[in-house]
Every structure is written in C-alpha cells, then in structure tokens.
Amino acid sequence: MKLLLVPLLFLAVFSTCSAPSYDSFNIASIETPGTLETITLDSAHIEISLPRAWQRKPEIYEKPGVTMYHFRRQTVYDSEARRIIPNLAVFAEEVPRGVDLIEYSVAKRTQAAYRDMSSVKLAWATPGDPGSLCYLAQYDDPAGIAHKVYLVHALVNGKGIQIIIDGTESVFDMLDPEYRLILGRLRFTQ
Numbered sequence: 001m002k003l004l005l006v007p008l009l010f011l012a013v014f015s016t017c018s019a020p021s022y023d024s025f026n027i028a029s030i031e032t033p034g035t036l037e038t039i040t041l042d043s044a045h046i047e048i049s050l051p052r053a054w055q056r057k058p059e060i061y062e063k064p065g066v067t068m069y070h071f072r073r074q075t076v077y078d079s080e081a082r083r084i085i086p087n088l089a090v091f092a093e094e095v096p097r098g099v100d101l102i103e104y105s106v107a108k109r110t111q112a113a114y115r116d117m118s119s120v121k122l123a124w125a126t127p128g129d130p131g132s133l134c135y136l137a138q139y140d141d142p143a144g145i146a147h148k149v150y151l152v153h154a155l156v157n158g159k160g161i162q163i164i165i166d167g168t169e170s171v172f173d174m175l176d177p178e179y180r181l182i183l184g185r186l187r188f189t190q
Contacts, residue, residue, distance in 0.1 A: 036185065041069050044092035045156040046163075049185035051178055054088065066093040078170035086167035086175060088182070095160040104160045105133045105153040114139050120150070131155070134183065138169065148172040150179055156188050 036049040037056060050056070050071065058069040073086040095104055109117065114137035121134070132154035139147050145168055152163040163186070165179050 036181075038185075040189070041090055041092070043067050043159075044069065044090050044161055045159065045189045046090060046161065047187040047189055048088075048090065048182065050088075050182060053178070054182075058090075066091060068092075073167075073175075076171050076174065078168060080170070082168075082170070084168050084171050086165070086171070088165045089163070091160075091162040091164075093160045093162075095155065095158070097158075099155075099160070101131055101133065101153065101155050104155060108153055108160075108162050109135070109137075109151065112139060114149075114151075132161075132188075146170075150183060152183065152186070154188060157190055161188075 036051055038047050038049045039056065039058075040047050041058075044067065053074040055071045055073070058071050061068045061070065069090040069092075071088040073088070075083045075085055078084055114135075117135050117137040119134070120136050132152055134153075135151045137149055137151060139149065141147060147166055148169050149167075150163075150165040152161070154161040163183075165182065167175055167179075
C-alpha cells in the first residue's frame with residue numbers, strides 16, 4: 001500500500017522557511033456550528049469553515065511579505081488503494097499598489113503548470129466578498145499523478161489572497177461536495 005501525500009506545488013515556495021509557526025493562529029477563534037468548525041485567519045482576513053475531517057490548527061509558514069496557512073485532510077483511499085491526503089492552503093501576500101484582481105490572478109495562475117482551467121461560479125456565504133475569482137484546474141505531479149485543484153484569488157485590505165484546495169483526480173468526485181462546501185462558506189473579513 002502506497003502513501004500519497006498530495007504534493008502542493010506551492011510548498012516549494014516555502015522550502016527555505018523555518019519550521020511551521022503557530023504563534024499567529026488564534027485558537028480562541030474556533031467555533032463549532034454543527035459539523036463545521038470556523039477558523040479565523042486574521043492576517044489573511046478570512047474565516048474558513050472546515051468539516052471535521054480537516055486539521056483544525058494549520059501549519060503556518062512565513063517568508064517576507066507572504067504567509068501560508070496549510071491544512072491537511074484525513075486520509076482517503078482511491079481505487080488503486082493509495083492513501084491520499086488532500087491539502088488546503090491559504091496564502092496572504094503583499095501586492096504592489098495599483099495591482100487589480102485580474103492582474104493578480106493572471107500572475108498566480110501562470111506560476112504553475114495548470115491545464116484545463118475553467119472558471120467556477122460559487123455562491124459565497126456572505127455578501128462580504130470583496131471580489132474574487134475561482135477556477136478549477138488540473139496538473140500532474142512529479143510522479144505523473146493527475147490532480148484537480150480549486151484556486152481562489154482575491155484582494156482584501158491590500159493583500160493578495162490565494163486559496164488552493166488540492167487532491168488527486170482519483171478522489172475528486174468523492175471529495176468535490178466537501179471542497180465546494182468549504183469554498184461556499186468562505187468569509188472575507190475586511
């Protein structure tokens with residue numbers, strides 16, 4: 001039986017960072033409404049509601065001008081009996097003054113070898129969405145395994161926000177309702 005930890009393309013960006021930091025995560029901000037827990041990521045100006053299968057306390061990586069919050073989901077098995085661990089990451093980064101959402105999104109989408117990208121319309125939890133773009137895309141990891149990812153781009157309080165939900169194509173249909181639930185419950189907290 002193989003373990004396949006979904007390799008997030010964006011982790012390479014943080015390969016020179018120190019160990020994860022938990023200092024800026026506010027554990028008091030976790031609420032439990034039903035089967036979801038809402039976690040506030042203050043520096044990203046986001047509230048994210050996660051089903052119980054997802055890790056509650058993110059690993060936090062920081063580089064000058066960029067913070068990444070990384071969550072893992074509990075293991076699922078695909079049809080080949082591989083252990084798959086889907087990932088979710090939220091990036092909050094400084095963006096130059098005058099950059100608009102389209103420019104930011106294009107810059108982020110061209111940093112990785114995504115293919116078959118399509119725009120996705122989601123119903124947001126609140127009317128507080130500052131303007132965001134959501135895409136469904138695919139890529140192949142270094143082992144040649146196909147992945148499907150959701151990408152969300154937003155500009156909030158002068159920061160560029162990129163959210164990536166990454167899992168293998170082999171478990172996508174099973175987990176897509178969960179992914180959409182997470183995306184639909186995002187709140188931008190200006």
